[in-house]
Amino acid sequence: MxxxxxxxxxxxxxxxxxxxxxxxxxxxxxxxxxxxxxxxxxxxxxxxxxxxxxxxxxxxxxxxxxxxxxxxxxxxxxxxxxxxxxxxxxxxxxxxxxxxxxxxxxxxxxxxxxxxxxxxxxxxxxxxxxxxxxxxxxxxxxxxxxxxxxxxxxxxxxxxxxxxxxxxxxxxxxxxxxxxxxxSMLRNPPAGYRPAGWTPPVPAAGKPAVTKYDYTPGEMVATPQFYLLWVIYIFWAGVGLMAISQAVPMGVELAKLEPAVAAGALGTMAIFNGLGRPAFGGISDKVGRVWATILAQAVYIVALILVLPNASTFATYTVGISLVGFSYGGCLALMPAFTADYFGTKNLGINYGWIFTAWGAAGILGPVIGAQVRAQTGAWTNAFWILAALAAIAAVLAFITKAPAPREVTAKV
The missing domain is CATH 1.20.1250.20 (MFS general substrate transporter like domains)
Structure with missing residues (x-):
């Protein structure tokens, strides 16, 4: 239409x-x-x-x-x-x-x-x-x-x-x-809507023309892709939420900043958190959701292993924490897109709601785990290695995650 x-x-x-x-x-x-x-x-x-x-x-x-x-x-x-x-x-x-x-x-x-x-x-x-x-x-x-x-x-x-x-x-x-x-101004497009000038991707050679299958929540949670996306989400969000919740004390310890100055770094992080959302969303439209996810985890790892442990000044700490914020912003753009790509848009509200529970879990576990590791080991750098490992696991899981096997209905042509 x-x-x-x-x-x-x-x-x-x-x-x-x-x-x-x-x-x-x-x-x-x-x-x-x-x-x-x-x-x-x-x-x-x-x-x-x-x-x-x-x-x-x-x-x-x-x-x-x-x-x-x-x-x-x-x-x-x-x-x-x-x-x-x-x-x-x-x-x-x-x-x-x-x-x-x-x-x-x-x-x-x-x-x-x-x-x-x-x-x-x-x-x-x-x-x-x-x-x-x-x-x-x-x-x-x-x-x-x-x-x-x-x-x-x-x-x-x-x-x-x-x-x-x-x-x-x-x-x-x-x-x-x-x-x-x-x-009150929101409304859904009519059934069969297509933007002017846009044609859905053409099926690969030798495959029949199909219409996208819309998964119900029950069907979605029966797929391994749901659980893979959920784990990727909790790791991706957990790393970022830990950094957001502890940004000021980390700046005080690592770069010897005053709390008010460290709060300035947190403000810059918030800007990059926001920018990471359209940035990674746009990247995923160009190179695909999987590679955009892997790129975001790579940004995490660079920040956690190379930048933050060596952050001895306000500038270097701000760069490190902003990289973390930039990567974290990507998960909130890509996960709804993943959900729509894999499970259709008809039930997107409830389907993404279930996947979003990973973010809720990350909001509780991420800050607690980071702070606990810091308390037990005596240094944030030890926590960074654990968080980098979680990012690496998320990257591997993203690489092996494929779209569900086709459940489309063959279109009449």
Whole structure:
């Protein structure tokens, strides 16, 4: 089906970026943590639980939202996600002085709101851009990595002016409205849609013309490719999330930086985290998902083995940590594209939701394992070798992972 009178598909990318810029402020928890500890006397362990819960319920929400979206379309799911997110922040402004209240408001409701809204623009954009899935997926998730770059300084200023609880309320109103509004603009293309001037890849010589088979979640989890992608994802994301969570203490130890200076390196890392998403997405459209994945793991290994252990200055540490962020950004662009390539787009929401649980697991295990190795061995360099080994394993798994055996229905020609 040609474009005809259909809307400009690039507008869906714009709405996706707006949504993700708001959703990415889940990562701004650190600006709230210290003031809350100071105001209410909480320990760092207690004040870290809301963020941990938000990561877990982000992944949980993805699974349920993906299934709902595949049945009802993206609008209602994205709008619901925006409302839940806004309510979570607003509730935090009312019960944020109570630790358990904050666990529910920010951790559970905030995480669920992000999970419901996050998957919708990705699945929508992938369906509108079958000709450039990697690039578009990267652009669609670019905002998530960049959102905290805007929200963190703005939120820090607001906290200084009006306090933590009122800042929660401001964030709730802004993010709730923007996500719900942008989400209400999403729509799927009609069945059989093809961009003008684009023709699906021609089958290899001697093979019949086929139409792509769309796997159900049950069929997907019965394939070895699902488990291979899941393991690749948890290793790829785990390395990056460990570095993100420990970037400041690593800078203090390795390069002898002051914490505020090391935080500047983390800010640069965030920029490259965002840039890595469209970059690796575009690379994968040119050389394939597998080789783009292997390239990302190579970047990890160079940073972890050659750059960071020798980072004695702010400049070298920033280069090393930014390389890690750049590679990490790639997983959030390539994994949705892998899922669409291997298992089709009809059930992409729920299928990617299940694969995304690897990211949720990585968000818990990656930082814990890295910190534990540092504590047991006494040096971050020892942790780097383990993380580099995980990246090497991910590269090998990517190399041996092939698309599922054809389950297509022969097209009538």
């Amino acid at each position: 040609a474009d005809g009178a259909l809307p400009n598909r690039w507008m869906f990318v714009v709405w996706a970026i707006i949504m993700q810029l708001c959703l990415g402020n889940l990562y701004t928890w650190s600006i709230f943590r210290s003031p809350l500890m100071k105001d209410y006397g909480w320990t760092i362990q207690q004040a870290t639980v809301p963020f941990t819960l938000s990561i877990v319920f982000f992944a949980v929400g993805m699974v349920f939202a993906g299934r709902w979206q595949d049945k009802a379309g993206p609008r209602i799911v994205a709008t619901t996600g925006g409302i839940i997110l806004g309510v979570g922040f607003l509730l935090a402004s009312q019960v944020g002085s109570n630790l358990w209240g904050l666990y529910v408001a920010y951790g559970i409701l905030g995480g669920l709101g992000v999970g419901f809204a996050y998957v919708t623009p990705i699945a929508t954009c992938v369906k509108w851009f079958p000709d450039m899935r990697g690039t578009i997926t990267g652009l669609a998730v670019l905002g998530f990595g960049a959102g905290s770059m805007i929200g963190a300084p703005v939120g820090t200023r607001l906290i200084g002016q009006m306090g933590v609880l009122r800042t929660f309320a401001v964030f709730g109103v802004i993010f709730g409205i923007l996500v719900a509004l942008a989400g």
